[in-house]
Amino acid sequence: MKIHTQKIAEKNELVLWEDVFKSLNQYWNSKSISDYLESWNFLTGGIKMSLKNAILYNFFLLLFFGFLCQYLQFTGNSLTNLFLTFIGWVLLFSAFYLIKLEGFKLQLKTIIK
Known part of the structure; x- marks a missing residue:
């Protein structure tokens, strides 16, 4: 159960970082x-x-x-x-x-x- 929760947390962190990189990319492309x-x-x-x-x-x-x-x-x-x-x-x-x-x-x- 602990390993499964850790993988879900890591996956959520990856999704969050992916969103950050997408928003930074959009910002740099607009400037x-x-x-x-x-x-x-x-x-x-x-x-x-x-x-x-x-x-x-x-x-x-x-x-x-x-x-x-x-x-x-x-x-x-x-x-x-x-x-x-x-x-x-x-x-x-x-x-x-x-x-x-x-x-x-x-x-x-x-x-x-």
């Missing part, structure tokens, strides 16, 4: 994987764009802000500390998102193999 930063993030705020475009966007913002800081330094105001903070912010979060993206790619490669 497309991309490198888009969709929700609010530290690089683009709320603007939806790819990671590559976000880095380019921040590069051009750095150039513009750098020229603005140089102009303001000629007029007597100095925003150099703010500019250096902005550079650090962009470098820190660009590296953060690039590391997350590469880690995710590595996980996908190991799952697929």
